[in-house]
Amino acid sequence: MTAHIIDGKAFAAGLRQRLAEEVAALAGQGVQPGLAVVLVGEDPASQVYVGSKERMAKEAGMASTVHRLPAETPQADLLALIASLNADPAVHGILVQLPLPPGLDPQAVVLAIDPAKDVDGLHPINAGNLAIGAPALVPCTPSGCMMLLRDALGDLTGARALVLGRSNLMGKPMGQLLLAANCTVTMAHSRTRDLPEECRRADILVAAVGRPRMVKGDWIRPGATVIDVGINRLPPAPGQQKGKLVGDVDFDAAKEVAGAITPVPGGVGPMTIACLLDNTITAACRIHGVARPGG
Numbered sequence: 001m002t003a004h005i006i007d008g009k010a011f012a013a014g015l016r017q018r019l020a021e022e023v024a025a026l027a028g029q030g031v032q033p034g035l036a037v038v039l040v041g042e043d044p045a046s047q048v049y050v051g052s053k054e055r056m057a058k059e060a061g062m063a064s065t066v067h068r069l070p071a072e073t074p075q076a077d078l079l080a081l082i083a084s085l086n087a088d089p090a091v092h093g094i095l096v097q098l099p100l101p102p103g104l105d106p107q108a109v110v111l112a113i114d115p116a117k118d119v120d121g122l123h124p125i126n127a128g129n130l131a132i133g134a135p136a137l138v139p140c141t142p143s144g145c146m147m148l149l150r151d152a153l154g155d156l157t158g159a160r161a162l163v164l165g166r167s168n169l170m171g172k173p174m175g176q177l178l179l180a181a182n183c184t185v186t187m188a189h190s191r192t193r194d195l196p197e198e199c200r201r202a203d204i205l206v207a208a209v210g211r212p213r214m215v216k217g218d219w220i221r222p223g224a225t226v227i228d229v230g231i232n233r234l235p236p237a238p239g240q241q242k243g244k245l246v247g248d249v250d251f252d253a254a255k256e257v258a259g260a261i262t263p264v265p266g267g268v269g270p271m272t273i274a275c276l277l278d279n280t281i282t283a284a285c286r287i288h289g290v291a292r293p294g295g
């Protein structure tokens with residue numbers, strides 16, 4: 001059997017189109033959602049992502065600014081920038097690109113962001129609200145994964161889901177969302193005993209480890225839905241400038257076993273950016289006390 005390839009790129013394009021319509025409707029109420037992205041240092045991959053976030057926000061009709069700071073920026077200067085963005089009425093979403101260069105404390109930075117503008121969903125208020133089922137800003141990548149899963153499977157009730165990876169940005173909130181969708185959730189990580197066997201039990205397998213092609217074809221339950229979050233750049237082949245981008249799943253082997261699978265690139269990555277725009281609209285509507293035009 002060959003798996004259905006889940007087209008995250010096309011799904012994200014459709015979502016951005018619907019979001020652009022909401023932004024246009026909000027303009028009639030005098031609200032323009034505004035996103036501020038903070039990039040510290042010159043990591044080349046981060047530059048690319050931040051560039052696409054800014055471009056896609058603008059294409060959707062939102063206001064978007066990128067604050068580029070040198071890697072040597074003192075913590076106090078970064079916190080001062082966040083305080084000014086918290087106070088800026090044109091800014092509804094603040095995202096500080098992670099990881100930060102050495103010497104900066106990501107936890108302190110996250111705590112400094114106004115939870116109402118925390119479009120990454122990393123502030124303990126948002127993480128806590130997600131955990132107790134209260135309205136929250138939810139991290140973008142897990143939200144995007146849920147949209148793809150719901151589109152592929154419909155109701156997820158009763159499915160056995162395995163999340164590989166337990167980061168605050170991805171694995172933990174993914175587990176919360178699957179639990180809220182009535183899945184039976186297993187969280188796996190680097191200390192998990194017999195990972196292949198845990199994976200083989202899963203109807204839904206979400207991989208977010210950052211290890212190229214770690215999940216093998218024979219770890220996958222036949223017919224399972226596989227969501228590959230990993231973004232790993234392989235070393236360039238001889239004569240090439242850039243290495244290939246691959247996920248955490250051995251795609252070629254997995255697609256022969258899975259029922260449906262996301263590719264890398266073109267799967268979860270584009271959904272992350274679309275969900276960031278979605279969160280920024282949610283934040284703008286809550287801050288202005290207006291209903292979301294899209295419901």
Ligand SMILES: NC(=O)C1=CN([C@@H]2O[C@H](COP(=O)(O)OP(=O)(O)OC[C@H]3O[C@@H](n4cnc5c(N)ncnc54)[C@H](OP(=O)(O)O)[C@@H]3O)[C@@H](O)[C@H]2O)C=CC1
Pocket residue numbers: 141164165166167168169170171188189190191195208209210211229230231232268269270272
């Ligand atoms: N597509 C997108 O939009 C996004 C993609 N990503 C990508 O997703 C991947 C994961 O990102 P992120 O969650 O931030 O990563 P982190 O590095 O923060 O977390 C990695 C997790 O994987 C676990 N892990 C590492 N090695 C193994 C192993 N050999 N066996 C089992 N578990 C292991 C770690 O376990 P432990 O806790 O025990 O150390 C940890 O929980 C990366 O490739 C990243 O680039 C991330 C965000 C967005």
Ligand SMILES: Nc1nc(=O)c2c([nH]1)NC[C@@H]1CN(c3ccc(C(=O)N[C@@H](CCC(=O)O)C(=O)O)cc3)C=[N+]21
Pocket residue numbers: 048049052095096097098099120140141231245264265266267268269270272273
């Ligand atoms: N505070 C914070 N929030 C994040 O959400 C965050 C972050 N920091 N740091 C880094 C990770 C990674 N991330 C991606 C976003 C889009 C693509 C994406 O669009 N990928 C495309 C291709 C990209 C390419 O070709 O290089 C795809 O998969 O098709 C990938 C990865 C967000 N992250």
